Amino acid sequence: MRQATHTLSITTHGKGLYAFTDQAVAWVRASGIQTGLLTLYVRHTSASLLVQENYDPDVQTDLARFFARLVADGDPLFEHTLEGPDDMPAHVRAALTQTSISIPVLNGAPTLGTWQGIYLFEHRIAAQRREVVLHLIGEE
Amino acid sequence: MRQATHTLSITTHGKGLYAFTDQAVAWVRASGIQTGLLTLYVRHTSASLLVQENYDPDVQTDLARFFARLVADGDPLFEHTLEGPDDMPAHVRAALTQTSISIPVLNGAPTLGTWQGIYLFEHRIAAQRREVVLHLIGEE
Amino acid sequence: MRQATHTLSITTHGKGLYAFTDQAVAWVRASGIQTGLLTLYVRHTSASLLVQENYDPDVQTDLARFFARLVADGDPLFEHTLEGPDDMPAHVRAALTQTSISIPVLNGAPTLGTWQGIYLFEHRIAAQRREVVLHLIGEE
Numbered sequence: 251m252r253q254a255t256h257t258l259s260i261t262t263h264g265k266g267l268y269a270f271t272d273q274a275v276a277w278v279r280a281s282g283i284q285t286g287l288l289t290l291y292v293r294h295t296s297a298s299l300l301v302q303e304n305y306d307p308d309v310q311t312d313l314a315r316f317f318a319r320l321v322a323d324g325d326p327l328f329e330h331t332l333e334g335p336d337d338m339p340a341h342v343r344a345a346l347t348q349t350s351i352s353i354p355v356l357n358g359a360p361t362l363g364t365w366q367g368i369y370l371f372e373h374r375i376a377a378q379r380r381e382v383v384l385h386l387i388g389e390e
Numbered sequence: 391m392r393q394a395t396h397t398l399s400i401t402t403h404g405k406g407l408y409a410f411t412d413q414a415v416a417w418v419r420a421s422g423i424q425t426g427l428l429t430l431y432v433r434h435t436s437a438s439l440l441v442q443e444n445y446d447p448d449v450q451t452d453l454a455r456f457f458a459r460l461v462a463d464g465d466p467l468f469e470h471t472l473e474g475p476d477d478m479p480a481h482v483r484a485a486l487t488q489t490s491i492s493i494p495v496l497n498g499a500p501t502l503g504t505w506q507g508i509y510l511f512e513h514r515i516a517a518q519r520r521e522v523v524l525h526l527i528g529e530e
Numbered sequence: 531m532r533q534a535t536h537t538l539s540i541t542t543h544g545k546g547l548y549a550f551t552d553q554a555v556a557w558v559r560a561s562g563i564q565t566g567l568l569t570l571y572v573r574h575t576s577a578s579l580l581v582q583e584n585y586d587p588d589v590q591t592d593l594a595r596f597f598a599r600l601v602a603d604g605d606p607l608f609e610h611t612l613e614g615p616d617d618m619p620a621h622v623r624a625a626l627t628q629t630s631i632s633i634p635v636l637n638g639a640p641t642l643g644t645w646q647g648i649y650l651f652e653h654r655i656a657a658q659r660r661e662v663v664l665h666l667i668g669e670e
Contacts, residue, residue: 251391251531253531255634285395286393287527289567291633295581295583295643295645302484302485306470309435309478312467312468312469312470312478313481313482313485315468316468327592327596327599329592338592341583345593345627346486346626347486348488348628349580349631350633351489351490352490353490354429354431354523354524361433366433383634383636385632387527389393391533426667427567427665427667440625440629443575446610446612448609448610449575451609452608452621455607456601456607487625487626488629492569492571494664496663501573503573505575506574506575527667528533
């Protein structure tokens with residue numbers, strides 16, 4: 251049994267989903283581990299992780315639009331407004347989605363379904379540099 | 391240290407929670423692993439996973455009704471409507487819940503609380519065949 | 531490769547976020563494991579887990595207020611009311627957040643971002659005693 255870790259850096263330019271399926275799958279492949287567990291962890295509180303449909307790009311824009319409506323920028327409910335009207339809503343949208351996702355690995359690849367892609371979900375308007383830590387444990 | 395993996399197939403017939411606690415617990419028991427980590431992963435983007443109360447069935451129907459109201463079928467916000475009025479809302483409900491859940495294993499069993507059951511949360515109306523990948527790592 | 535497990539007990543006195551970052555980090559440090567995976571699991575269905583901003587306490591109160599508004603106590607939608615008007619909403623708020631979170635460990639510490647803290651999110655009004663199971667797998 252052995253482990254591998256890696257930190258992916260993802261540059262975002264506004265709210266929405268940013269795919270990193272290919273990078274994650276290639277990294278697992280390169281590790282040589284055939285059977286194991288891949289864990290993705292986002293090191294931020296105003297961005298999150300999603301596994302979602304990778305086929306029709308409308309799904310990704312609809313997801314972002316739903317979350318933007320459910321948790322509106324500038325909502326007067328919020329007292330934490332120092333970092334801008336999109337900051338506290340970004341924290342809430344992150345809380346409503348996922349900080350970590352773990353995916354079993356078989357035959358050297360994550361067991362993603364046919365239509366599943368892996369996304370960083372950016373919740374802030376301004377450009378950001380985000381880090382996702384990848385951890386893999388398993389056997390060759 | 392060793393691993394085990396298994397794919398559960400769950401047939402659904404409409405929105406709601408489908409318990410698979412017994413199958414997951416029995417599989418962990420049969421593996422012989424006493425101390426470890428169980429990970430559940432759903433291979434779909436319009437169904438998700440929940441650990442929720444297993445005692446009063448009203449909790450399960452109330453959960454499904456809340457999510458059906460929060461993300462309504464046919465919401466005109468959505469542009470991805472090719473697969474029917476319940477498809478995009480199903481993706482959103484999946485995004486609002488969990489794609490993977492990891493549960494520590496002690497004494498040969500997942501450390502579920504007294505009232506915790508493990509559920510597949512189906513978000514689509516038509517019958518579906520869903521796959522949940524189980525991964526276990528640990529020691530006898 | 532080796533494992534460690536521990537159960538944290540957290541007493542809550544009403545809705546809101548309860549930090550346990552320090553306890554989790556200290557326990558990882560004491561284990562001697564340098565590289566691995568830390569998993570947190572909450573054994574309840576009316577409390578959940580969040581990794582969120584640890585700097586401005588307003589973020590924590592704003593998060594609690596948003597979830598209290600999104601899923602209101604006493605909502606007539608709910609039929610499960612036997613355990614009080616805040617019970618079923620508590621289950622929904624738990625379903626909307628996370629039951630387990632896994633964080634890679636490097637250099638003997640969870641790879642939390644600079645502003646990330648680990649919280650139990652209590653969704654009930656009355657005082658409760660909550661259990662979070664910690665599982666760590668890795669190498670020295």
